[in-house]
Each structure stands twice: as structure tokens, then as C-alpha cells.
Amino acid sequence: MKKLTYLFYLIVSILVLLSISCREDFDSVPNSGQLSFSQDTVYLDTVFSNTSSSTYQFKVYNKSSNTINIPKIELGKGQESFFRLNVDGLPGKSFDDIQILPKDSIFVFVEVTADIDALTADETQFIYEDEVLFDTDINQQKVDLVAMIQDAVFLFPQRFEDGSKESLLLGLDENDEEIRIEGFFLDQENLHFTNEKPYVIYGFAGVPPGETLKIDPGARLHFHANSGLIVANNASLKAEGELSADQNLLEKEIVFQGDRLEPGFENVPGQWAAVWLTAGSTNHIFNHVTIKNSTVGILMDSNDGGEEPTLSIKNTQIYNAATVGLLARTGNVEAENLVVNNCGQASVNLSYGGKYNFRHCTIANYWSNSFRQFPALLIENSIQTPDGVLVEDLVEASFSNCIIYGSENIELILNRAEGAAFNYSFKNSLLRFNDINNTYADNPLYDFEDNNLFESMILNETPLFFNPSANSLKIELDSGASMIGDDDISNLVPLDLLGNLRINPSDAGAYNASAQPED
Template identity: 50%
Template structure:
């Protein structure tokens, strides 16, 4: 009998233990706490989905509770949608009887897709609330999203399911030609400052046409998108000096992810590509951010690409990649690129005056400036570098050597650095006998060079390359190369400072 009694006792014990109190909950009493009291979903374009944002909900009581309802105040009509601990609820809008154990928490994930017509016309904000329970137990979390109206440019979709493409050599890419008589957008070759533009795929400028960007225009590129300036086509960027931190007159090219977490993420979109034969290209007061290659300039037709008062930041590969090109650059600032901030490769003709080339990429392989007269795998492999001239420039960065020259015989290799601050640390005397790096004795190529002195930029991590009078670049320029105004319109004094900025006291 003893085994039978023992088995009976074990059965009763299991039965009692299985009657757990985990699922015996009490109603919520309105004492939930939250990780945030307002969720700002940042800026979105009309009808483009936002990123997903997180809210954590805590039950700090000693009781397991049931929250009768978690819902959006606008109910099924809300433009927001949620998941609650992985549950979808009623279309992501309304959730009933959500259990939450004592001293436990749950996650709510929120996103939105809204139209400009849904927003408040006074401030373009779309708002709602997440409501927990009701009546005296009601608790609320505010939801706020700024919606921007925009002009969307993208390849056509055909009835057979295919998408418009552009021929690039033997390949095809998703893209389209901008149309000066588009039935919906009007003149797509004229970018105005009234609304931002969002481009999907590569927008190409037809041969013989010019694309113009007004001061203050904003262009956002989706992933794997960019702008192509075709053979005999031109680009004209007409930015101007801004008077506020909003850069109201600057032309800005960047990605279409507007959340702060994406503000300095490289490689979000492709490039601005000035192809073989593009002509009469001018760029003034343009800011390029977070591209793969900021500007790709290839074998333009002999006319000079004029790039002035321009900033290029956080490019996955290059800030400017020039191949057999002709460029005149004034008051340029380029920082952070996976390979080189400026690469003048495969020959060409280049002059840069009062420019700041820096590279703080997190790799010892990157440089600020790279110059060569060849490219591997091409036919011919070498091209004449007829000039690579740097006047009153700063070439600096986070690693020991930020300027590299590479040449091969069989083509010209002409370069000159005048009144420049260079970071070039000859570690282990690697370059002591190299004829290309004789900074103190080779006056044909180097004049008044400042080696390895700190320019004391204001805030490199924020791409602020202003200097003050404690900088090693202060008053070290040659007035023969003077550009009278700096990148933000300040008058340069004599002798001028090196780089794109005239010195000013830093803000306190």
C-alpha cells in the first residue's frame, strides 16, 4: 500500500502546484510607468513609412495585472500602428486585456505612414495618443510626427512589372531621364526651394541639357540612388551664403532617412556622377552628406568643373573621386571617407585653393588626399597628370600620414603644394629617401610647408572645421593665392589663414 499512497501524494502535490497564481490578475489601477511620456517619430515624407520607435511599459506593483485596453486615441482611423509584446491586436490599433506580471515590463513598437493632408496645416504635425485603460485609470503617451510634403522623382513602372532603366556601359541600372515637360512635376531640370525632392533610382540629365538647383533647395536620395550628368549635359548648383544655422540658402544633397540616428551614417545613397563628356559644370554652396561617393568626376570634356564653397561629409568611399578630370576647387571642406576624402586619380588637371581636406575615418587605411597618374586594369593604364596644385590648404586627419602620391612612368606627374599644412609623419624613416616627399628641400614641388602641426579645428566630430588664432594654420597663407571671402562669407585678412575658414573666436 505504501507505493500507492506515495503515488497518490505525489499526484495531489502536482495538482496543487499546477494551480499557479500567474494567471490570476487584478485590473490595472492606472499606476503604469513608461520609458517616455512623448514619442517623437521625427520627420517623415508624405506617404513614406517611418522608422520603428520603442516604448517600454513597466508594472512596478507586486500584483499581476490586466490592462483592459491599449489603443490609439484615433482608433482604427489612426495613421500610427503598434505591436504590443509581439501581438498585432486589431489592425495594430486596439489591444484588449493585455496581461503584465508583477515587477515586469512589456514593449510597444510604433510606426506611422501619413499624408501631408493628415497633418495640422499650421505646423504640419500629425499627432495621436497611446491610451492605457480609461476613465479614472486612463494614462496617455503622446505621439508626434512632422510630415514634409515633397516632390517624388522615380523610374516608371510598366504594365508588365518591369521598371525603367538607364544604360551604363554594358549594364543597366534603375533610373530615368529628368523631363523638362513632365505632365505632373513640370520642369524636372529645375530644382526649386519650395518643397524638398526625393529621388528613387538614378536621375539622369539628358545630353545637351542643364539641371539647375536654386539656393535653398533640398534633395534626398533613396538607397542606391543618385544623379547622373550625361555627355554634353551640365549641372549648375546656385547655392549662396546662409545667415542662420538652418543653412537656408545652402543646397543640400543627402539621404532620405531623416531620423537623427541617420544624420551621419555613410553610404546611404550613391553619388553625383559627372560622366565622360559632361560640360560647363558649376557648383557653389553645396553640402553633400552620407553618400557612397560624394562627387564622381570622370574625363569631362576639357572644360573646368568649378566647385566652390562646398562641404562633403561621411562618404563610404570617397568625398570626391576624380579620374582624368579638370577641377578648380575653392573653399572646399571634405571630411570622413572610407578611402580618401579627395582622390585625384588617373591623371587630370587640378587646382585647389583655401581648402580643408580632413579624414577621421576609423581605419588606418584612409587618407585625406590621394594623387596618382594611373589606374589598374584600364587601357591605357597611365594618363598625364598635368597639374595637381594645392595652395593655402590644410591636409589633416586622425592617422599619421594623410597625403599619398602614387605615380608610374609613361605619363606626366606634375604636383605642387604651396603654403599648406600637411600631416605626414615619416614613421621609421620610410619616406626619407623618397624623392616625392622632400618637403624641406624640393622647392619645385613644396613651398612653405607646415608639417604635423595641429590646426586645432573647432569640433571635428560635428564637421566644424573653423579655426581660431591658436591654430597652426593661423596667418600662414600666401596672399598671392588669396580667395577674398571664406566658405561662410567672412572676409580674409592678410596674411590669410590656411584652409576654408577665416579664424574667429570659438563659441563658448
């Protein structure tokens, strides 16, 4: 009986296969030039020379009732084209006899990797075009391909014969083992970044001990994943941009960002590591700089021991850091017209003591990519190490004519450890501190009636930022920060971030209040 059952199923299976093989829709007809496409031109976003683009796609439709055979699909420039295709799962630049079932479609994927030196010797940008050709002669149809190729200066660690890469020594661990990161020291000819071409950096580019990296107005620095800048002992970083006439182009601003140029990566946090100002580095200047989409914007490891600020940061914006925008450990920082927003933890973390003076700064946090446990501003005089908690004097942390605000009820945390000084003050500033559960009601650190700590403060009034989720932190005319500034402070910082003259009484924050711009 079992043998008969098996024989029955075997016969049925053979009959089914025979019936499928005789179906008319598996008999293809030649293409007659009636294909349809999801788009007639594929625009690939700007890509650096000799760097692969993202993958783009379009669809090819067969809207007829017959299976169509396309005898040839190929790139117009053939095998010499800088474009690459994948047609219905097959990689290459030329394809024969591609079939599309009735009322069906196939995907065509497109990438480009171009050498700008092979295109032009004079231009730093070049539009590179090709086309995907479907069929030949009178039945031929096409989809155009357009890419912008950007020349750049590429900086990267050396690869050795054993396959390892150049690295930088950070120090020794508790077992006296070397701690290294993939990176390299910049040589003398690369210690001056100009605005002639963008710079694309792989690994950590190090400023050697005793040297200075100078960055010109309008320079663009692009970092690959897990890459950054690191400044060694007694070395300096001077990023001195200028006010731009066009705030959309930021043509004179110095910009630090990732190396993915597609619009989808415009505001993605964590694309690169950090600008790391190590212990012993000195005399750093940031002016008219934008730092975005890093893991940490600026990591400053300690005061250089001098009387002057180790870091002077003015007219600078730090956005979309995956963890902290400005992280200073025992730093000495003077900040004016600084804007920090949208960071995964604190926007500004003054950790392990130090000396800090913030005037007309906007410290905000409207992070929405995940749950946020930290406030916009976190001030501490201690640090957790494997050997326990270490403390250091917080000599000064003063905030005058500032805005400290965000999407959480509490946007300021003061974390004082015993055994070290903890000096701070807030003056003529707008602060979000909405203690709805009275968690801090009996904590003397938050005694807003104490004028030695909090003078002329405005609490919990909305700043009316234009669009904080999009990092537009300009304020409207009836903002809670409008006309609350101290004249003596605004006289020290007479121009706002956009170069507008402050009029006393001034507005708090980095921007003068203005009317809502048109959409």
C-alpha cells in the same frame, strides 16, 4: 524497472503542471488606473509624407503584486489613425484583454505613415498627433504620440507590368552586354529643383544628354539607399546656393543627404550612392553646397575637353563619405573654399591624371568608423582595369593656401606610374607628413626642399581644428595654418567659406582663424 521510472517521471510532471496552474499570480485583477509608463509622450522624428517612420517604443509597467488585465488598449483616432502599434508582440490599432504580470512590463512599439494631403492642403509641414489609450472611463490613462510630417516631391523610376523597373544604360561590358542601373531621366518639368519642398529620390535621377539641372538656394535633396544623381553626356549640373545667415540652419545652402531624417542617421556614412558626373558631361557648378553621408560624394569621370574647368566647386563641404569625398578621374577641377572630411578611404582622390587647381581648401580625414588605409589626399596618374593598368597625363595638380591633415601620420600619397606626366605643386600650405619610419626619405616625389614642388610649406604643426570628428574644421587663432598663406592666392579668393574677408597674410584652408566658440 524502466516502466516504473517512466511512470514516476510522468506523475511528477503532471503534479508540477497542476501546481503551476494553481499559482495565484496567473489570476489577473482588473486594471485600476495605476499603470506606469517609460515616457508620457513619444516624439517621432520628421518623416516624409507617405513614407514609413522608424519604429519607436515605450514600456508599460505593472508595479503591483498582482497580474493586471487591461481590457482595452487603442489609438485615440481608432482605425483611421496614421499611427500603427505593436503591443506585446501583437500588431494592430486596438487590443483587448492585455495582461501584465506582477512587477513586470510590456513593450509598445509605434510607427507612423501619413499622407500630408489628407491632413492639410496648404502646409508643407504638419504636426500629426494621436494618443495610446489604456482602459476606459475613470481608469483610462494615455501616452501621447507626436510626429512631424514633411511634404516632398518624390522622384522614382517607373515600374513596368512585368515587375521590372526603369533603368539607365551605362554602356557595354567586355562581352558586349548592357550595363544598367536602376534609374530614370528627369523630364523637363523636373529639371529645376526649387526650395519649396524637399526632393526625395529613389534610384538614380538622370540629367538627360544636352540638358541642365538647376538647383536653387535652400533646396534639399534626399536620396534613398543606393540612389543618386547622374549627369549624362553634354549635360550639366548647376547647384548654386548662397551664403546662409545661420550656419546651423544653412537656410540658403543646398544640401544633398539621405532620406533618413532621424537624429541617429545625422552622420551615418553610406546612406546613398553619389553625384556622378559622367564622361562628356560639362560645365558643372557647385557653390555653397553640403554633401554628406554618401558612398562617394562627387564622382567625376573625365574632362570635357574644353579649356575651362569641367567642375567648378566653391564654398562646398563634403562629409562622411563611406569611400571617397571627391573622386576625379582625368578631371578638370577648380576648387576654392572646399572642405572634405571623414571619408572611409581618401577624402580627395585625383585619379588617372587630369588637371586640378585647389585654393584655400581644407582636405582632412579623421575617419574613425573603421581602419583607414588611404591618406586624406591621394594623387595618381593611373587606374587599374581588368585589362591592366592604364595611365593618363597628370597635367597639373596645384594646392595653394591649403590644409591637408588628418589622424594618420601620412596624409599625402603621390602614386606616379611611368608612361605619363605627373605634375604637382604645393604652396603655402599646412601638410601632415610625419614619416616616422623614413619610408619616403629617398623618394624624390617627397623632396620638401625642392621649391618647384613644395614652396613655403609647414609640416606637421597642428591645425587646431575646432572639432574635426564632428566636421567642424574652423581653426583657432594659434593654428599651424594661421598667417601662412600667399597674398596673391588670397587675393583671388578674398572671402572665406563663411563670407569673412581675408586679411593678408591670410590663413591657409577654407576658414579664417578665430577664437574658440563657446559650448
